[in-house]
Amino acid sequence: MSGRVMVGIFQDEHDILSVTREVRKEGYTILDIYAPYAVHGLDKAMGLQPSHLPWICFLLGLIGAAAKIWFEYWTSASDWAINVGGKPWNSLPAFIPITFEVMVLFAGVSTVIAFFIVSRLYPGRRAATVIPGVTNDRFALVLEESDAAFDPVQVRRLLERYGAVEVIERAEEFLP
Amino acid sequence: MAELEVVSRRPLILGDKSLAQITGDICAAMLRRPSALWWIGFLIAFSLLAIGTAAVSYQVATGIGTWGLNTTVGWAFDITNFVFWIGIGHAGTLISAILFLFRQRWRTSVNRSAEAMTLFAVMCAGIFPLIHMGRPWMAYWVFPYPNFRGPLWMNFRSPLAWDAFAISTYFIISLTFWYLGLIPDLATIRDRARPGLRRRLFDFFSLGWDGSFRTWQRYETVYMLLAGLATPLVVSVHTIVSWDFATAVIPGWHATIFPPYFVAGAIFSGMAMVLTLMIVARTVMNLQDFITVRHVEVMCKLILLNGSIVALAYGTEFFMAQYSGNRYEQFVFLNRAFGPFAWAYWTMVTCNVLIPQLLWFRRIRTNIAGVFVLTLLINVGMWFERFVIIVTSLHRDFLPSNWASYRPTSIEVATLLGSFGLFFTCFLIFCRILPVIAMAEVKGVVAHERSERRKHT
Numbered sequence: 001m002s003g004r005v006m007v008g009i010f011q012d013e014h015d016i017l018s019v020t021r022e023v024r025k026e027g028y029t030i031l032d033i034y035a036p037y038a039v040h041g042l043d044k045a046m047g048l049q050p051s052h053l054p055w056i057c058f059l060l061g062l063i064g065a066a067a068k069i070w071f072e073y074w075t076s077a078s079d080w081a082i083n084v085g086g087k088p089w090n091s092l093p094a095f096i097p098i099t100f101e102v103m104v105l106f107a108g109v110s111t112v113i114a115f116f117i118v119s120r121l122y123p124g125r126r127a128a129t130v131i132p133g134v135t136n137d138r139f140a141l142v143l144e145e146s147d148a149a150f151d152p153v154q155v156r157r158l159l160e161r162y163g164a165v166e167v168i169e170r171a172e173e174f175l176p
Numbered sequence: 177m178a179e180l181e182v183v184s185r186r187p188l189i190l191g192d193k194s195l196a197q198i199t200g201d202i203c204a205a206m207l208r209r210p211s212a213l214w215w216i217g218f219l220i221a222f223s224l225l226a227i228g229t230a231a232v233s234y235q236v237a238t239g240i241g242t243w244g245l246n247t248t249v250g251w252a253f254d255i256t257n258f259v260f261w262i263g264i265g266h267a268g269t270l271i272s273a274i275l276f277l278f279r280q281r282w283r284t285s286v287n288r289s290a291e292a293m294t295l296f297a298v299m300c301a302g303i304f305p306l307i308h309m310g311r312p313w314m315a316y317w318v319f320p321y322p323n324f325r326g327p328l329w330m331n332f333r334s335p336l337a338w339d340a341f342a343i344s345t346y347f348i349i350s351l352t353f354w355y356l357g358l359i360p361d362l363a364t365i366r367d368r369a370r371p372g373l374r375r376r377l378f379d380f381f382s383l384g385w386d387g388s389f390r391t392w393q394r395y396e397t398v399y400m401l402l403a404g405l406a407t408p409l410v411v412s413v414h415t416i417v418s419w420d421f422a423t424a425v426i427p428g429w430h431a432t433i434f435p436p437y438f439v440a441g442a443i444f445s446g447m448a449m450v451l452t453l454m455i456v457a458r459t460v461m462n463l464q465d466f467i468t469v470r471h472v473e474v475m476c477k478l479i480l481l482n483g484s485i486v487a488l489a490y491g492t493e494f495f496m497a498q499y500s501g502n503r504y505e506q507f508v509f510l511n512r513a514f515g516p517f518a519w520a521y522w523t524m525v526t527c528n529v530l531i532p533q534l535l536w537f538r539r540i541r542t543n544i545a546g547v548f549v550l551t552l553l554i555n556v557g558m559w560f561e562r563f564v565i566i567v568t569s570l571h572r573d574f575l576p577s578n579w580a581s582y583r584p585t586s587i588e589v590a591t592l593l594g595s596f597g598l599f600f601t602c603f604l605i606f607c608r609i610l611p612v613i614a615m616a617e618v619k620g621v622v623a624h625e626r627s628e629r630r631k632h633t
Contacts, residue, residue, distance in 0.1 A: 013623045014630070033389040036195060036364070037616040040624065043393040051397040057405075075320060075329035084331050094333040097416055101338075101345040101409075108349045108405045112356055115398045116383065119391040125384025127363065134387045135364040137195030137619075 004145040005031060006152060007130055008159035009138055009166040013039045016139040019162035020045040028155065029144040034134040053118070057111040064106025069099045145169070188282055188621055190465040195619050199364055202611050202618075205461040206365075210608060213460050221600035228594005231587050232307055240310050242587045248580035249570045253588040254304045256562040257595060260445070261301035262343070262417055263438075263558065265350070266410050267446025268294030272353060273406035276399075281624075282474055284617035285466045288361075289457060289606075290450050291354040296602040297449075298347045300595040305339075307591070335419040342416040349409055353402050356395075359385050360616040414442045421565065428508040428569030431496070437489035444482035444528070445558035448551040451475050453603060455548045457612055466613050469542050476541040479554065483532040486561075490529065504574060512568045516581060520564050527557025 010016045016033065020042065023030060030046055076082075077089035087094070116122060130140045143155065156167045193201070210218075235242045245252055268290040275283040306312045318340040320330050330337055363385035366378035385391070418438035421429040451472065458467040497509040512521045531553050534540045541547065572579045606612070 014627050034387040035389055035392060036387060037360070037620040037623070038392045038396050039389075040620070042389060043396075046389060048390065048393050051394045053394060053397050054401060057401045061405075071320075072332045076332055080326050080329060082329075082331070084333055087333055091333050097335075097338040097412070097419075098332060098341045100412055101341040104405050104409045104412075105345045105348060108352060108402055111398055111401050112352050115356075115394055119388075119394055121359070121383035121385060121391070123380050123383055127366070127379070127382065127384045127386045129367065129386045132367060133196075135360070135367045135385075136199045 003171060005170055006143045006145055006155055006159075007168045007170060008141040008143070008162075008164040009131060009133075009168070010141065010163060011138065011165055012163065013042075013139070015163035016141065017042060017045055019141060019159060019164070022158065022162065023141070023143065026158070028150070029146055031142040031144050033142070034130050034138075034140040036133075036135055036137060036139070039139075053111055053114055056114040057107045060110035061103045061107030065099050065103035068102035069095055072098065187625060188285070188468070188470065189618060189625075190468055193465070193622060195623070198619055198622065199368070199615055201463075201465070202613050202615050203365060203368060205463060206608060206611065211460060214604060214608070217456075217460070217600065218604045221597050221604060224593045224597025225601050226597070227590050228592075228597050231590035231594055232303070235587050235591070236307060236312060240308070242585060244583050244585045244588060246580050246582070248573065248578050249567060249582040251570065252563075252567050252582050253584045253592065254308045256559065256566055257592055258301050258304035258308075259417055259438075259562045259566075260559050261297045261304070261595065261599075262414065263442035263445045263562075264449045265294040265297035265301065265346070265446065266414060266439070266442040267450045268292075268297070269346075269350060269406050269410040270443050270446065271450065272357070273403040273410065276403045277407060280474075281621045282471055284614055284621050285468075285471055286450065286454055286475075287617070288354075288357065288610075288614045289453060289603075289612045291350065291357070292606045292610075292612075293446075293450060293453055293603065294350050295347070295354060296599050296606075297446075298343065298350065299602070300599050302343060302347070303595060303598075304591075335416060335423050338416045339420055342413045346409060346413045349402070349406055353406060356399065356402065357614055357617075358610065359383060360387070360395075361611045361614060363387070364615055365611065411439055414439045421569075426569050426573070427502070427504040428497075428512070428565065431493060433489060433493055433496070437486070437493070440482050440485035440489065441558060441561060444479060444486050445555060447475055447479045447482065448554035448558070451479070451547060451551045452555070455544055455551075457607060461607060461612060463613065466618065469544070472544060472547055473538075473541045476535045476547060479551075480532055480535040483528060483535075483554070487529040490525070507572070508569055511572055512564060515568065515572070517564065517568045517571070520560050521568070524557050524560040524564050527553045528561060531557075 008019065010019065013035075016035070016039065020030065020033065024045070024047060033042065033046060035042070072095040073090055073092075076091065076095075081089050129135065130142060131138060134140050141159070144150075145152065152169065159167050189198075191197075243253065271283050271290040272287045272294075276287075306315055309315060318330070318337065359382055362378050362382035366375060366382050369375035369378055415435040415438070418434035422431060422434040424430060454467050454471070454475075458464050494509050494513075497505045500506070512518075531550060534546075534550065540550075567582050571582055
């Protein structure tokens with residue numbers, strides 16, 4: 001591994017979308033793309049797999065709901081059953097609203113926590129922004145200079161053909 | 177044909193701004209010294225908050241005998257204010273979650289501040305049940321926790337217990353949603369800030385966001401999931417609030433129409449409050465290019481829709497009471513319209529049913545000053561709706577010997593004013609320290625419109 005990357009900097013979502021498709025067709029390895037907003041369709045152009053986070057959401061929601069309905073049953077009908085207006089010990093329909101709320105709470109909060117964990121976002125993390133403008137108005141395409149077949153001159157020309165305002169080569173250490 | 181449509185569509189953001197201009201404009205609004213108008217608003221709001229704090233301290237120290245309640249009217253101002261504020265919050269979630277699922281692009285200019293409004297409104301709402309308990313330091317009793325009395329568990333069959341869970345979940349999920357949406361913008365501000373405390377704070381809260389698209393993709397997934405969860409949540413919250421009334425056997429409360437009626441009313445009043453705040457924000461913070469007349473117009477149409485549902489509910493409720501053959505039910509509704517609180521009922525009908533009809537006219541919808549006055553009137557009307565539902569159903573019940581009247585004390589009025597003070601103080605501070613417009617989302621919309629235009633020309 002040469003340990004070098006090539007960063008193409010773009011100004012327009014149209015350019016970054018078409019260059020990404022082209023670069024992938026040519027078989028270069030995209031390490032990542034940095035963008036100021038979620039460009040529609042860029043994940044497909046990059047060939048990213050859909051996220052697994054919906055499963056976390058579903059499972060934790062299910063666990064939350066199951067735990068809560070069990071807890072309501074256990075407290076109201078088993079641990080210390082109290083007769084409230086002659087209603088049945090196990091008043092299942094009346095237990096549903098809180099079960100729903102707890103399901104939403106578990107599903108929502110745990111999905112966000114899981115997102116922070118898999119994306120390694122945490123307070124105090126040093127933001128490794130590739131170029132300063134990437135949270136403002138620039139898009140940065142980071143390619144791995146993987147092997148001898150990678151011809152920097154040719155790739156640079158390709159990126160510039162798609163409207164790159166700047167192409168820089170760097171050592172790989174800066175990447176998070 | 178399709179081309180014609182796209183070309184004739186007015187842009188969402190005026191001024192054909194570049195991405196950097198969007199960042200610049202929105203950040204500039206925060207960095208500028210606050211205007212005189214902001215200071216005036218802040219001082220008024222803060223004074224109201226001080227009055228409210230004094231009133232709450234006094235009533236907690238003395239007891240809720242300082243209120244105008246009696247054995248017949250056991251719920252009045254406090255619960256009215258609670259339902260009013262919770263309802264205000266619902267429009268924020270409507271804009272941030274429901275309109276997101278419906279792919280309404282115009283929401284990006286208003287969703288950040290509408291979500292902030294939700295948080296502050298839920299905070300205001302939460303105060304009222306808390307002080308209504310009389311001993312707010314025992315508030316944790318509404319949640320089940322292992323205790324030394326058995327343990328003695330709470331009654332999960334009670335709508336008041338459901339309410340405690342619904343409101344707390346709603347607050348936590350709204351806060352999470354709002355913070356998640358803020359992270360990319362916090363990173364934008366971090367990268368522009370000069371070294372110092374401000375930068376360190378933004379650095380801390382932006383969690384090291386670097387704009388990586390792998391993160392963006394997961395972010396979009398999570399945003400979608402949260403929107404999908406918040407949508408049924410917001411409906412459930414006001415449904416449960418309405419059950420606080422509907423599961424009681426009080427004539428005027430015991431009605432199956434209550435959940436949809438309350439949800440529509442909540443969105444109606446909340447949209448009016450969002451518009452009030454948006455019109456203030458665009459004027460005070462110079463954001464006319466981002467919050468345009470088109471945004472105001474679209475929200476007016478939503479108000480009109482929800483207002484019509486509310487009007488239909490008023491009619492249905494009244495008709496069903498007469499049609500039911502239940503004389504107590506019939507009496508409560510006639511008493512509402514023609515009894516001692518008729519003035520409150522007709523204020524409600526005027527503000528919620530008659531005045532919103534003006535919104536059918538485009539000239540009214542595009543007149544900012546006119547819309548501003550209208551939204552204030554709708555909020556007055558919606559406050560009176562809750563007052564009418566609560567007080568008129570209670571003050572004359574089955575036995576004429578129980579009949580009583582209700583009149584708020586100065587302490588109760590001061591508490592209501594204090595809640596407005598808390599709301600506006602929080603909102604005005606929010607306008608100064610955080611971006612009121614979701615920059616990353618607006619950029620996406622603007623860039624998308626630009627590429628659409630290019631495709632068709």
